[in-house]
Amino acid sequence: MRAALAPPPEPQPGPVRLHNVSIALFAVAGFFLMTGILAQLKSGDQDGSSSAYQAGAWVGVFLLPGLLAGVGLIVHSTTRERRTGTSVADIARRGMWQRHLQTWQAGWLCRSCWTAFFPAGTFHPDSPATPAIPLAHFPHWVMTGTAPAPGRTEA
Template sequence: MPVPRAQVDGDLDRGVREALAPPPEPQPGSVRLHNAAIVLFSIAGFFLMTGILRQLKSGDQDGSSSAYQAGAWVGVFLIPGLLVGIGFLVHSATRERRTGTSVADIAWRGMWQRRLQAWRAGWLCRSCWTAFFPAGTFHPDSPATPAIPLDHFPHWVMTGTAPGRTET
């Protein structure tokens, strides 16, 4: 029976279905923090620390109203808060642009498509509990593969080559 059908066959035990599992889909690479966001976060931290230190040094400002004192404390957090917000906007915009579009991500997706195609072409022999690939699976003139033990089947799917043939 074809491997994709065997994968969902409820009569097969769990170990066989795990050995016949499809290749894992690649996940997009991580996106590092954008340099502009790092600069904005650093400046925000600097402004926050200097503002807090200045407010603590000035202490209770004699003669100033409580509204003025509250405004001074709000001002300490206002500019750093704006800078952090802008930094997050810059980071999210660059993350959306970069996720899944790098050359490496596109190459991995192409390899995964070829591996998934090879996995779909595999067959399971239920009488001897081995897998094989029919003739022409890997290239038009490739012979059928010999019986493959189930624990070696994922390796054959991941390499995608017929015996005696190397990819060029």
């Protein structure tokens, strides 16, 4: 019963792919990380060098790749925020959802016979009342746009 009376679900924005700049930054960071680790492993124990020097060498291996990965994450998150919900398809889905929601809100429920209907004058001043719609068919009826959008006049 509750599902039959629920409004149309709000559309979710489409997927956002990784930005090319963030892909390049992640790739360069991975390359520097792998070459740095391999260089440290090949050099082995550096005789005569202090432990501070050895620790600095290992920190250096992770510093540049970490910075590049951080910048890549920042680029990805800022471009994702700008692009989420702004594509033509997302805007069209949102407009269609708003039309379905207006149609759903214009409907009335008859609790005694468990049907829905649209009263006279709902869609335009001269529109007649719709026949009773069984609740099981009401969500499909609203989502297929069988009725004109509220506030819209038919020719």
